[in-house]
Amino acid sequence: MTADEQALVDAEAAFNRAMISNDPAKIRECISADWILVTPERGPIPGAAVLDAIASGTLVHDTMTKQSRVVRALGDTGFVTGRGHNTGWFRGDPISADEWITDIYRRVEGRWLCELTHLTPAAAPDEKA
Template identity: 90%
Template sequence: MTADEQALVDAEAAFNRAMISNDPAKIRECISADWVLVTPERGPIPGAAVLDAIAGGTLVHDTMTKQSRVVRVFGTTGFVTGRGQNTGWFRGQPIGADEWITDIYRRADGRWLCELTHLTPAVTPDDKA
């Protein structure tokens, strides 16, 4: 793994820690002002809407783990794809997910900032029955 790729893996770990902190300020340190979350349920969601949901307690993350599988850097752009699981609460109801996650980053001022997160449910062949 190159130094740039390791820095990207470290940025991804910091992003995960920020998300389970449920602190919008910490999350903002890891994302760009234009960050977008793409979900299978709602499609693209502006980052501001996600942060507002977290700030208001509508969305809470208790756990978030990710196994990075593919890490690539192309100049000032990089991406991390891996399998992630998380638990928490949405509108007072417990939630949990097992997903394939791709985070696309841009290097700015020597730091990696996430520009886009794309989520896809992790479905095994047995789940398709």
């Protein structure tokens, strides 16, 4: 693994920790101002809407884990794809997800910031993928 790829793995871990902190300021440290979340339920969601939902308590994350499968750094762009699991609450109801996640990063002033997160439900465990 290259130093840039390790830095992406570290950025991904920091992003996960920020999300379960439920602190929009900590999350903002890990994402670009234009971050987009793409979900199967709603398609592209502006990052500001996600942060607003977290700030209001509408969306709460209790756990978030990810096993990175593919990590690539291509100049000042990079991506991490892996299998993720998370739990929490949405509008007071419990949520749980098992999904494939791809985070696309851009290096800004020496730091990797997430530009886009794309979620795909994992139908069943696939140890070969």
